[in-house]
Amino acid sequence: MPLPATSASPDLVGPIVEGGADPATDPAWAESGASSRAEYARWAGHLCGVTCLRRALGPGAPSLFELRDGAIEYGAYTQDAEGVIRGLIYAPFAQYAREVHGLDATVHRHLSSREILGLLDGGRTVLASVHHGIRRPDLPPPRKGGHLVLLTARTADGTGVHFHSPSGITAGTRAAELPLPGLPCPRPAGRAAPPTGPLPAAPYRPPGQVVGKTPSAGRAGSSHTRRLSRAAV
Incomplete structure (x- = not known):
């Protein structure tokens, strides 16, 4: 599966986020599921989490x-009178991921x-949660979050x-790697390192089917359960 980007045309991420291009000019806007170019453009800077x-x-x-739309229904995005x-608001987003998509989502205030x-x-x-400057991972971020x-x-x-950044301006910054502060940290004895490639692809289960369970029998299949956490780093 190609890495999703915040723009329907991945090659336009850079011109939009750094060059000031109008997202409404994206010729592939309809592939996002937006109802109009205007809606697509209005939400272009708010969808890194759902991406x-x-x-x-x-x-x-x-x-x-x-x-x-699902995130809005759960209150993960709100809009004021103007x-x-x-958003994204993490607690309702995690609830949405759990209840609709079967992900074992947990919110962590800090990791x-x-x-x-x-x-x-x-x-x-x-x-x-990181600073958007991560799209240039060779440079230190000016601050946290956003x-x-x-x-x-x-x-x-x-x-x-290894990480996937939806607003990476190139393929190499949408899927990249970054050192973490406070390391090196040795792996626990007897535990193998996980694969270092991209996130393994798994078929999407429609709403109502919990990933890792057989819908008819309800038996857990923990080896296939995919889990999502949120960290403030």
């Missing part, structure tokens, strides 16, 4: 704006580097993470 969710769901996942969009690696080693993916990325695995040397 990460779409990546976590894998092939067959709903469109970007279908996921946005139409200003607020250390070691805790993040522990979650990744345990088979979880981490939806992390953008969401999906951490998928520990790097081969054990001291960093």
